[in-house]
Amino acid sequence: xxxxxxxxxxxxxxxxxxxxxxxxxxxxxxxxxxxxxxxxxxxxxxxxxxxxxxxxxxxxxxxxxxxxxxxxxxxxxxxxxxxxxxxxxxxxxxxxxxxxxxxxxxxxxxxxxx
Amino acid sequence: xxxxxxxxxxxxxxxxxxxxxxxxxxxxxxxxxxxxxxxxxxxxxxxxxxxxxxxxxxxxxxxxxxxxxxxxxxxxxxxxxxxxxxxxxxxxxxxxxxxxxxxxxxxxxxxxx
Numbered sequence: 001x002x003x004x005x006x007x008x009x010x011x012x013x014x015x016x017x018x019x020x021x022x023x024x025x026x027x028x029x030x031x032x033x034x035x036x037x038x039x040x041x042x043x044x045x046x047x048x049x050x051x052x053x054x055x056x057x058x059x060x061x062x063x064x065x066x067x068x069x070x071x072x073x074x075x076x077x078x079x080x081x082x083x084x085x086x087x088x089x090x091x092x093x094x095x096x097x098x099x100x101x102x103x104x105x106x107x108x109x110x111x112x113x114x
Numbered sequence: 115x116x117x118x119x120x121x122x123x124x125x126x127x128x129x130x131x132x133x134x135x136x137x138x139x140x141x142x143x144x145x146x147x148x149x150x151x152x153x154x155x156x157x158x159x160x161x162x163x164x165x166x167x168x169x170x171x172x173x174x175x176x177x178x179x180x181x182x183x184x185x186x187x188x189x190x191x192x193x194x195x196x197x198x199x200x201x202x203x204x205x206x207x208x209x210x211x212x213x214x215x216x217x218x219x220x221x222x223x224x225x226x227x
Contacts, residue, residue, distance in 0.1 A: 004156075035215065045157070045205060045218035091156055100209070101147065101170060102216060104156035 002026050004092050006105035013082045014113050020067075021077045021108045023092030029053075032095050035102070036066070036077045040088040048090070051075060082112045116141065118208050118219035119188075126225045127196045135191040135222045139208030146189045147216055148181060151203040163189060196226045 003026045013019035025034070036048040051059045051068050058066050063083075067076045075094075079086055092105040119138040127133050139146050144165055149157040159173040163183035174181065178196075183189040193200055203223050207216035 033215070037218070042220070043203060043223075044220050045207075047215055047217060050215050093157075096159065099162075099170060100145065101159040101162055101173070102149075102157070103159070104149075106156045 002028075002096060002103065004094055004103050004105040006090075006092055006108050008108045009106070010109045010111070012111040012113055013079075015082055015084060017082055018078060018080045019082055019110065021079075021090050021092075021110065023075045023077070023105060025073050025075060025092070025094045025103075027073070027094065027097075029095070029097065034066075034068070034075045035093045036064070036075075037091045037093060037104075038086075038088045039091065039107070040085075045091075049077065079110075084112050084114060086110060087112045118143075118206055118217055120204075120206050120219035120222050122222060123220060124223050124225070126227060128227055129197055130195050133193040133196050133200070133224055135193075135204050135206075135224070137189040137191070137206030137208075137219055139189070139206075140210075140217055143208035143210050143217075145209040145211070146183050147207045147209075148189075148191050149205045149207065151205060151221070153202075157205060160191070193224075196224075198226050200224060201226045 032053045034051045038046045049061045063080045089107045091107045093102040096103045146163045148160040151157045161181045162170040178194045180192045203221045205221045206219045209216045
């Protein structure tokens, strides 16, 4: 992805509810990977989920799933049954061109309220 | 299996001093990446290394910054003659093979006074 755009600087959700974080990207590649990373207050970058562009099936990891729309270059993250520990910055990332380096969006700050 | 390790976690340097940041990749990983995160920003790619080789340094400032990943030992990101604008969090990531997911270390927060 040459550019990655996260249009929601901040979002909040009530505990146990579902929230969707948006991400769009731009790339001329046909085969690539997309990632969502979580950065809690500890600042550690934690891999949440990975999507391979050649796979039509949306990736799922427990309460986290993606809605990958390749034609629209959209890669949103859905968090179900939100927990207080989900409070963090969430970054969408994709490879730059055909290289291994990642391009990150500016992030969405998610707050889960009790 | 230990994760990616970085040290120090916090580093304070005066303007003009040198900063050395260390990164030990996950066991078995031979690909190392360095990223910089400025306040309120996403991560920006700096350099990609494999053992004894710099593969891509297109994100590195042309002056004062260098990186290495020797045959033995950790990867080192070196910043000479630091300036206030170098204050940031520096993250190292490693991957098993190319084009696979990158696992990040806890980062080094550099403060230049």
